[in-house]
Amino acid sequence: MIKILRYTEYLYLAVAIVSIYKVATLWSVEPKETYIFIFFAVVSIAMFLFRRKYRKRFEQRKQDNQQ
8 A cells, every 4th residue: 555655656746747848848839838737747746745745644653553
């Protein structure tokens, strides 16, 4: 279960990286279309941080219950 949570964290990080890449490549061509990718990047980074905090809390709770 914890490995799945770890993989979803990095999936959000991958989406953020792809979105930032798209912003960098499309900014000079179509600046109005890049706003959606900026939004995806910000949300993906926020979800990465949220899921990471949640996973660490879950691991700590599991460790406390085992002791």
